[in-house]
Amino acid sequence: MAEIPLQRTNHDAVELRFLALGDSYTIGEGVAESGRWPVQLARALRADGIPMADPQIIARTGWTTDELDAAIDAAAPLPGYDLVSLLVGVNNQYRGRSVDEYRLQFAALLERAVGFAQGRRDRVLVLSIPDWGVTPFARQGGHDAQAIAVQIDAFNAAARQACGARGVAFLDITPISRARGAEPAMLADDGLHPSASLYNEWMRLVLPVARAMEAR
Secondary structure, rough: OOOOOOOOOOOOOEEOOEEEOHHHHHHHHOHHHHHHHHHHHHHHHHOOOOOOOOOEEEEEOOOOOHHHHHHHHHOOOOOOOOOOEEEHHHHHHOOOOHHHHHHHHHHHHHHHHHOOOOOHHHHHHHHHHOOOHHHHHHHOOOHHHHHHHHHHHHHHHHHHHHHHHHEEEEEHHHHHHHHHHOOOHHEOOOOOOHHHHHHHHHHHHHHHHHHHHHHH
């Protein structure tokens, strides 16, 4: 069976479906709905002539991998999405849960994401966990920024390995979070979560990868 391209003509009335799975970084804690990075991505794809619908988002602030898994069960989305994103793990790190547990639970979520993408691994995008240790919230709370960075790197290494083993795109937004995550303009009012401007920086990294999917 021939593969279905992501891009369709502007005359095609069928919208492409987008499922975004995650935690506060996907639901956009502290920003307007229009500022969430998945919503920005869908809007940018439409501007490129790709009729991507606004995403269905299954995400909530504070969710760990197992909580996201349970929420997916509750929401019961049906397979058939043209694009699926996954970004989760910061709350596993924040709560002091192990990388080994994360590795297993993340792999299971990744398989679920592939299933929602009609088995198309090249229709799944994973974003790395940003480093919240650089934020004013972390500094004011007396958190050890270096220790957080080491732990975030370990969680991201596990996610990257899982993606590599399955041929899933892994987008590393962590360097941007470290370089710009302490800037007032890049933060929501809570001094922890990204602003719409920082989400736009993430989206700019994701956009060419999402565009390129149409050629596969």
